[in-house]
Amino acid sequence: MEQSFGSYLKQLREERGWSMNQLAQAAEISGSQISRIENGLRGVPKPQTIRKIADALDGSYEELMKRAGYLESEHTDQKSGVDIPVPEWATYKDKRDFKKMLEDDGDLMFDGIPLDQEDKQRIKDVLTGLFWEAKQMNKRNKKR
Incomplete structure (x- = not known):
């Protein structure tokens, strides 16, 4: 079974040793938005939000976009x-x-x-x- 975007984001965040609030602050988005994404309570974020998250995590924007289903x-x-x-x-x-x-x-x-x-x-x-x-x-x- 393929991993959801929220689960993947949580994995990336935890690998970095960050709390949800630390990621939210680094990405300049709300902690509640990170929580809703990770827990599957919110749909896939917009590309602009994914860019902020990728930049905050020093991760691959393209990989996050693929995981979010924008890029196939x-x-x-x-x-x-x-x-x-x-x-x-x-x-x-x-x-x-x-x-x-x-x-x-x-x-x-x-x-x-x-x-x-x-x-x-x-x-x-x-x-x-x-x-x-x-x-x-x-x-x-x-x-x-």
Whole structure:
């Protein structure tokens, strides 16, 4: 049986020797939210929350996203050759839209200063999570 996201988060936290409150403080989210996630009383957190947890634990954002069910399969970015996670439910059209979004590869700048590769990757990670979350929400809304 596959481990739930909450159980996996608890395992990571305990391996670090942290209390729920220590993780909550490091991730800048509430202790009650950590408790609800770990005890299965709350659904899977949003990608932004998962990013905060991953950063707090110095863990892999991608692995947490996979455990949360956001990322299932891989898509290869043609330019970099890097595998980019794609949810299992994504249709051909969804994948096409995602590829189009990633191919718009102009220089990324902040305050007129080009971003380094690490910052670009962090932005790509956040955009990937937001893109798939929005797609999934749109699919749910169409079913109603």
